[in-house]
Amino acid sequence: MRYRPSGFSLGFYLFLLFLLLAAPLPALAQTGNKPDVEAENIESQALKEVEIGELQLRLAQLGYYIGPINGQYSPSTARAVSNFQQANGLSSSEKVSAATWFALARRLKLASYDESSLPPVGKNLKVIIDTELLILTVMIDGKVFNQYPIAIGKYTSPSPVGEWKIANKGYVASSSAFGTRWMGLNVPWGSYGIHGTNRPWSIGWPASAGCFRMYNEDVELIYDWLPIGTPVVVKGPFTLPTGPLQPGCGAPEVIPLQVRLREKGFYVFGPADGDYGRMTELAVRQFQIYHGLEPTGVADATTLRLLNFDIPDYP
Numbered sequence: 001m002r003y004r005p006s007g008f009s010l011g012f013y014l015f016l017l018f019l020l021l022a023a024p025l026p027a028l029a030q031t032g033n034k035p036d037v038e039a040e041n042i043e044s045q046a047l048k049e050v051e052i053g054e055l056q057l058r059l060a061q062l063g064y065y066i067g068p069i070n071g072q073y074s075p076s077t078a079r080a081v082s083n084f085q086q087a088n089g090l091s092s093s094e095k096v097s098a099a100t101w102f103a104l105a106r107r108l109k110l111a112s113y114d115e116s117s118l119p120p121v122g123k124n125l126k127v128i129i130d131t132e133l134l135i136l137t138v139m140i141d142g143k144v145f146n147q148y149p150i151a152i153g154k155y156t157s158p159s160p161v162g163e164w165k166i167a168n169k170g171y172v173a174s175s176s177a178f179g180t181r182w183m184g185l186n187v188p189w190g191s192y193g194i195h196g197t198n199r200p201w202s203i204g205w206p207a208s209a210g211c212f213r214m215y216n217e218d219v220e221l222i223y224d225w226l227p228i229g230t231p232v233v234v235k236g237p238f239t240l241p242t243g244p245l246q247p248g249c250g251a252p253e254v255i256p257l258q259v260r261l262r263e264k265g266f267y268v269f270g271p272a273d274g275d276y277g278r279m280t281e282l283a284v285r286q287f288q289i290y291h292g293l294e295p296t297g298v299a300d301a302t303t304l305r306l307l308n309f310d311i312p313d314y315p
Contacts (some may be wrong), residue, residue, distance in 0.1 A: 050071065056069045064084045081100065129235065134152060148215070151197070159211070162274055164186055166183050168228065179219060183195065189251055195219060196214055238252070239256070242311065250274055258271075261283045266286050267279065284303065
C-alpha cells in the first residue's frame with residue numbers, strides 16, 4: 001500500500017516551504033560579488049604588517065601621516081586614514097575599505113609624462129632607472145622618450161644597481177603581485193625584473209623585494225616597445241667590496257670593481273653586470289701586470305686597494 005501523507009502533514013510541509021521562500025537571502029547571495037563584499041569589510045586590524053607598512057608609506061607620501069613606517073596600526077595611523085577619507089569624500093570610519101584603497105591608488109604622474117605617447121620609432125632603445133628619483137626613463141637614440149614613476153626595493157632588499165638586459169618577458173594574471181606584465185633582467189645573483197603590481201599605492205616608494213614596480217597601464221605600454229636584449233641601466237649607490245673577489249662569482253660587489261677598471265681603461269667592452277667572467281678576469285690581469293703584480297686574475301686585497309677600495313688588512 002502506497003503511503004499517502006495526511007492533511008496535517010502535507011499542510012505542515014507546505015508551511016515550511018513557504019517560510020523558506022519568504023526568508024531573505026544572505027547578504028552575500030544578494031550581492032553576487034564575494035570579492036567586493038570581502039574587500040568592503042576589510043578592517044585595519046585585520047591587515048597584514050606589510051600592508052599596514054605600505055599604507056603608512058602611501059599616507060606619508062600624500063602628506064597625511066607623520067611617524068615611523070613600522071607596520072603597526074597605531075592611533076596616528078588611524079587618524080591619518082580618517083583624515084584621508086574625509087578629504088576624499090569617503091566615510092570616515094578608520095577602516096581601510098576597498099574605496100579607501102582605490103583612492104590611495106590614485107596614479108602618480110611625472111611632469112614629463114606624456115599619455116599620448118606613441119610607440120617609439122628609431123633605434124638604440126635603452127631603459128634608465130634612477131633609484132634615487134624612483135623614475136624609469138625610456139631612451140631612444142640617446143634622447144628621453146618618456147618617463148614613469150616606479151617603486152624600488154626596500155632598504156632591506158635593495159634593487160640591483162648595474163648594467164643589465166631584458167632577458168625574458170611574459171604575461172601575468174592581473175591578480176598577481178607582478179601585475180600584468182613581467183620583464184626579467186639578467187642579474188646573476190637573483191631573480192629581478194620590471195613588472196606591474198596589484199599594489200599601485202606603493203608606487204613612488206622603496207616597497208618591493210628588489211624588483212621595479214610600475215603601474216599596470218605603464219608596464220603594459222612599454223612591454224610592447226622593449227624587445228628581449230634591451231639594455232637596462234640601473235643607477236644608484238654601489239655595494240662596495242670588503243674583501244677579495246675572484247673569477248666565477250656573481251655579486252653586487254663585482255659591479256664597482258668593473259666600474260673602477262673601466263674608469264682606468266682596463267675594462268673597455270664588458271658591462272658592469274656583477275658577473276666576474278672572462279672579460280673581468282682579463283681586465284684584472286692587465287691591471288695587475290701594469291702595477292707589477294702577479295697576474296692571477298683574482299682581485300685580492302692589494303689589487304682592490306690600488307683601485308682605491310678601502311679594504312682592511314687580513315691576518
